[in-house]
Amino acid sequence: SYVLTQPPSVSVAPGKTARITCGGNNIGSKSIHWYQQKPGQAPVLVIYHDSDRPSGIPERLSGSNSGNTATLTISRVEAGDEGDYYCQVWDTSSDPPYVFGSGTKVTVL
Amino acid sequence: EVQLVESGGGLVQPGGSLRLSCAASGFTFSSFWMHWVRQAPGKGLVWVSRINSDGSSTTYADSVKGRFTISRDNAKNTLYLQMNSLRAEDTAVYYCARKLDPMDSWGQGTLVSVSS
Numbered sequence: 001s002y003v004l005t006q007p008p009s010v011s012v013a014p015g016k017t018a019r020i021t022c023g024g025n026n027i028g029s030k031s032i033h034w035y036q037q038k039p040g041q042a043p044v045l046v047i048y049h050d051s052d053r054p055s056g057i058p059e060r061l062s063g064s065n066s067g068n069t070a071t072l073t074i075s076r077v078e079a080g081d082e083g084d085y086y087c088q089v090w091d092t093s094s095d096p097p098y099v100f101g102s103g104t105k106v107t108v109l
Numbered sequence: 110e111v112q113l114v115e116s117g118g119g120l121v122q123p124g125g126s127l128r129l130s131c132a133a134s135g136f137t138f139s140s141f142w143m144h145w146v147r148q149a150p151g152k153g154l155v156w157v158s159r160i161n162s163d164g165s166s167t168t169y170a171d172s173v174k175g176r177f178t179i180s181r182d183n184a185k186n187t188l189y190l191q192m193n194s195l196r197a198e199d200t201a202v203y204y205c206a207r208k209l210d211p212m213d214s215w216g217q218g219t220l221v222s223v224s225s
Contacts, residue, residue, distance in 0.1 A: 033211040035154070042204055042215040043154065054213065086154050090210040096170045098144070098156035098210075 002094040004087050004101035011107045012077045020104045022070040022087030030089050032070040034063060037103075038083040046085075047072060074106070082108050111135040111214040113205050118219030125195050125223070131188040131205030131216055139163070139183040142209040145190045147201035148218070157203070158190065173199075195223045 005023040012018040022032060032050050035043040045054055047063035050070065060075045074081050087101040117129040131143070145157040158169045158179040167179050178191040188205050200223050206212035 031210075035212075037154075042217050043212075044215070045211055045213050048211040048213070084153075088154075088211070096156055097168065098159070100154040100156065103153040 001096060002089060002091045002099050004089060004099055006085075006087060006101040006104045008102070009105045009107065011109055012074075013109045014077055014079065016077055018074040018077050018081070018106055020072040020074075020085050020087075020106065022072070022101050023068055024070070024089065025068060027068055027070050027089070028066040030065075030091060032063070032065050033088045034061075034072045035086045035088065036081075036083050037086065043086065077106075077108055079108050082106055111207065113207065113214060113216035115203065115205055115216045115219035118203065118221045120222045120224065121195055122225050123196060123223055126191070126193045127195065127221060129190040129192065129203055129205075129219055129221070131190075133186045133188065133205075133207070136207070138181075138186040141207050143179075143181065143188045144206045144212055145177075145179060145188075146204045146206055146212070146215075147199075147221075148204070149198075149201045152201075155201075159209075160188070192221070195221075197223050199223050 034047040036046045037043045046057050050065040051063040062073045064071050084103045086103045112134045114132045144159045160167050160179045164181045176194045180189045202218040204218045205216045207214040
């Protein structure tokens with residue numbers, strides 16, 4: 001099965017930039033999605049197809065994907081950005097076809 | 110507004126059964142593929158199963174294959190997950206999610222606890 005690797009945690013000061021990576025073999029050839037999950041809440045889609053934002057998601061969140069690493073960037077970090085972030089891929093050649101990364105906990109200092 | 114509301118979770122003994130439901134509203138349910146995704150306490154998200162829009166095609170993770178059955182009733186705008194032969198490792202919050210890819214809307218989840 002396809003494996004997505006994320007760092008367990010990222011800490012960032014308010015107003016700074018947080019970068020959350022998602023590693024995978026030739027991940028740049030795949031379409032990556034990112035979900036934010038706050039404590040006790042359901043996941044929310046924040047980036048899809050590498051870099052598109054659903055309506056209502058602030059422009060401070062952006063995504064990129066190339067080579068073996070996809071990245072979610074949160075600019076001008078706010079306290080409300082705290083939570084867990086998961087990358088996800090749909091790989092029709094993989095079993096299971098839907099794979100999530102292990103998640104990264106973002107802490108705002 | 111898209112709404113997905115799960116129900117049916119609870120405490121069940123190992124080897125027991127539960128049926129989860131996901132009531133959908135605010136969109137044309139019969140047009141969308143649907144998923145079940147679970148999250149064990151303190152752990153990450155794990156995809157469980159998916160079903161196509163008319164219910165004719167289903168896919169499962171190996172960990173639940175042969176024990177869980179996903180189904181839907183488009184007339185009732187409801188998604189189901191029949192869970193049999195439950196194990197302790199099935200303990201998790203179960204979410205339903207909409208759309209083939211990406212999963213663009215999620216319910217609030219229902220907790221399934223498998224313990225004696």
